[in-house]
């Protein structure tokens with residue numbers, strides 16, 4: 239059994255809780271008593287947030303579209319296809335022909351390097367996320 | 372937020388406007404509830420709908436949807452006429468007061484009553500209550516911003532707070548509640564078309580030169596970037612050919628879904644990186660499976676600007692990679708290698724490039740409960756409330772704001788106003804919550820709230836099927852008859868992909884912030 243302090247994946251209140259794991263699976267959630275927002279409590283979404291971790295619908299293999307049909311692929315192939323596709327559009331039409339949607343659901347570090355990639359690797363400011371939605 | 376969540380504890384008056392706090396920010400709403408129940412704090416609720424906070428409110432203002440500017444100008448008119456403004460604060464800390472006051476003169480209780488549908492006496496009571504203390508806190512969310520006048524609404528809230536000196540002190544201020552766990556952080560990190568991290572303007576040559584040096588690139592882009600909504604239009608026009616979407620579901624979350632459908636289909640390349648299949652990923656050419664929140668380290672910034680470290684509790688699900696690794700792999704292949712061994716190394720770089728995050732390190736975050744930015748150095752404790760002795764720009768600017776009506780008003784053909792939002796058990800497009808048994812049981816299917824009087828004239832009862840139609844699309848939905856919505860208004864949510872309410876909504880946006888007017892469009896309703 240292990241317990242790790244994790245930030246709730248839902249709303250902007252920013253509760254944290256201890257995620258209990260055993261044998262590589264999430265087995266429970268313990269709210270933190272001293273956390274300044276949670277104070278030992280969580281809402282129904284937070285309490286149940288671990289259910290998605292091991293959900294059978296999780297995407298667990300990269301996919302690529304081949305002659306109109308989407309099929310499983312190896313990581314190498316999917317990454318190459320993504321990067322080469324973006325590059326060829328940049329070379330043909332310029333970086334502003336690409337749009338990047340960052341995310342209000344991933345970490346600061348990930349958003350930072352995503353925006354960095356858009357601007358530095360693809361030379362476009364077309365980067366936004368659904369803050370407004 | 373200008374203030375911290377803890378400060379809710381000591382507020383004397385809350386003005387909650389355009390926030391269904393119990394549904395969307397449950398743990399913040401519990402602070403409001405405790406303050407009212409246990410301490411006798413007063414709640415002014417401004418919401419056309421009868422939301423769960425309503426029974427706790429001293430005053431419930433059910434103004435017409437989209438009339439917020441008129442309402443707040445009305446409050447200010449009353450405050451000025453009764454000499455309840457904070458003259459010292461206005462004198463010492465603000466500018467442009469006279470111009471604002473001149474415009475507000477017109478917004479008498481009677482005039483405002485005509486626009487908002489609220490009785491003049493109630494307006495007076497609310498304005499007096501708000502101005503009665505130096506611990507009045509404004510709390511708002513998407514009900515303020517998701518209008519074509521969204522930016523005006525936000526500025527109006529700031530006007531009201533400055534007029535009464537309710538800003539820059541504990542338990543006062545203007546507090547927008549951010550909907551998703553890292554909206555604040557995504558903005559802070561430059562996930563916006565016009566700024567780099569820490570809101571450093573992309574149009575500023577000095578800023579670009581700084582990042583060119585730090586990132587080791589010859590030339591960063593000069594051209595203005597596009598917002599999500601603008602990108603949608605440019606795809607349809609054929610100017611944007613590829614989209615790389617990380618963890619978002621615009622097909623369900625964006626307005627006027629038919630337009631979004633056409634746009635996504637038109638793309639030469641759509642890359643979707645997510646944890647679950649979504650209606651958006653059905654259009655993808657490449658799908659990249661990502662690790663979920665518990666499977667990687669990373670920091671998140673909540674609505675009070677508190678930056679917190681979330682720890683990896685499990686290895687990434689077999690077959691997935693953490694988002695940061697996927698981004699590095701793509702960037703490397705595109706000829707711009709970013710070599711980070713783990714997220715803490717990215718934070719080290721953020722410390723250097725981003726002044727407001729300069730002192731926020733993993734080492735410090737391992738202790739305690741996070742640090743609210745601005746935190747300019749490793750010794751700085753972080754900032755609990757903003758604008759203490761002066762505003763970021765020096766003096767606080769009063770904005771001159773006139774009421775403008777919503778983009779699409781009801782008419783003979785489309786006589787109802789549709790407003791959309793979230794409900795408690797679910798979150799955003801439902802990708803996660805609808806896969807959680809307990810939450811799905813609470814709210815398994817979509818519905819349309821309708822007022823009893825309207826239901827009567829349409830001869831429908833709860834559970835009956837109706838067709839709701841706008842100029843953009845139509846949906847068949849079950850009705851839920853409830854006086855929670857005023858006459859003439861219907862409410863639904865965008866959690867249900869099988870009935871995508873955004874097929875009906877209007878893609879009219881606020882000209883400054885680019886936020887669509889989800890809170891208002893005209894629809895017709897008929898029995899099916």
Ligand code: SF4
Pocket residue numbers: 246247248249250251252253280281282283284285396397398399
């Ligand atoms: S537990 Fe509830 S209130 Fe707390 S962050 Fe999660 S969704 Fe928000």
